[in-house]
Amino acid sequence: MDVLSDAVAVMRTGRPHSSRTVRSAPWGSRFPPSEGAGFHVLLQGAAWLLPPAGADPVRLGPGDVVLLPHGIGHGLADRPGTPLTDAVPAPDGSWPNDSDRGPVGPADTLLLCGSYQLDRNRAHPLLTELPPYVHLPARVGAHPRLRAAIDLLGAELAEPLPGSDALVPALLDTLLIHLLRTWWLAERADRSTGWSAALGDPAVTRALRALHADPARSWTVEELGALGGLSRAAFARRFTALVGRAPLAYLTWWRMITAGRLLRSGDLPLRVVAQRAGYTSEFAFAKAFKRQYGTAPGRYRKGLTDPPAAAGATPGSSG
Numbered sequence: 169m170d171v172l173s174d175a176v177a178v179m180r181t182g183r184p185h186s187s188r189t190v191r192s193a194p195w196g197s198r199f200p201p202s203e204g205a206g207f208h209v210l211l212q213g214a215a216w217l218l219p220p221a222g223a224d225p226v227r228l229g230p231g232d233v234v235l236l237p238h239g240i241g242h243g244l245a246d247r248p249g250t251p252l253t254d255a256v257p258a259p260d261g262s263w264p265n266d267s268d269r270g271p272v273g274p275a276d277t278l279l280l281c282g283s284y285q286l287d288r289n290r291a292h293p294l295l296t297e298l299p300p301y302v303h304l305p306a307r308v309g310a311h312p313r314l315r316a317a318i319d320l321l322g323a324e325l326a327e328p329l330p331g332s333d334a335l336v337p338a339l340l341d342t343l344l345i346h347l348l349r350t351w352w353l354a355e356r357a358d359r360s361t362g363w364s365a366a367l368g369d370p371a372v373t374r375a376l377r378a379l380h381a382d383p384a385r386s387w388t389v390e391e392l393g394a395l396g397g398l399s400r401a402a403f404a405r406r407f408t409a410l411v412g413r414a415p416l417a418y419l420t421w422w423r424m425i426t427a428g429r430l431l432r433s434g435d436l437p438l439r440v441v442a443q444r445a446g447y448t449s450e451f452a453f454a455k456a457f458k459r460q461y462g463t464a465p466g467r468y469r470k471g472l473t474d475p476p477a478a479a480g481a482t483p484g485s486s487g
Contacts, residue, residue, distance in 0.1 A: 171367065174292070176348070195277070196253060207343070208234045209232070212277060233306075314347065369410060387419060
């Protein structure tokens with residue numbers, strides 16, 4: 169898998185949810201903070217995104233998309249001054265779907281909304297550097313793949329057919345990747361540091377792909393630099409400046425994140441988890457794991473101790 173796919177896969181938990189919602193003015197919804205991420209697509213009509221206090225309302229037009237990667241509380245309404253009603257999801261995290269409401273009138277607002285469950289303790293800095301919300305305005309001819317994913321998801325929600333229960337979650341995962349990719353491609357040209365720039369640097373990207381493809385390998389800085397045609401020193405400087413960690417420090421951190429995912433998502437023997445994380449000694453692995461998560465691998469697997477924030481350290485951490 170590539171770095172973006174890995175970053176999403178390692179954080180994703182549970183099942184994503186989505187809904188097709190019709191609103192008639194006046195209307196306003198308040199969405200509480202969550203541990204996951206959410207999105208809104210305005211298919212028809214007009215709406216305003218109401219971020220937390222201190223941020224200006226954002227006008228949304230037909231085709232606009234908003235991604236809220238950190239689960240901040242926010243509002244959505246026909247006008248900034250409209251009173252808000254709490255939006256309450258079902259116990260399974262799903263939202264009411266208005267697919268059976270009937271024809272949508274020309275004055276109605278049609279929304280496509282969704283949510284993802286994420287494990288913040290396995291957060292990749294590729295995702296943590298995102299702003300509180302990402303607004304992708306609709307532009308003629310722009311983002312064709314993103315628009316295609318939106319159209320497919322909207323069609324399945326508007327008219328569920330046999331297989332929709334399997335297809336909708338897959339389309340939601342596809343949409344999330346397209347949302348993130350669209351933002352980073354737009355940001356890349358304006359940034360000289362950070363993950364947007366890192367994904368645009370061929371030498372760093374080749375090294376990251378190699379580390380993610382085979383984290384158990386005993387990589388050297390020389391080998392990683394050679395993948396991009398750089399000397400050891402030049403590669404180390406460039407990688408550290410863009411990624412925020414030295415190459416082997418990033419490798420160690422990614423091994424621990426990978427190990428945490430394996431421990432929580434399956435019942436592999438500790439010996440196998442250690443090997444997949446690049447350790448031939450279970451003792452050395454357990455020691456490194458406890459240093460990263462603040463608890464032993466076995467206790468982490470059982471959920472006996474909540475891992476500290478260091479497990480999802482900030483982009484600038486040296487780990």
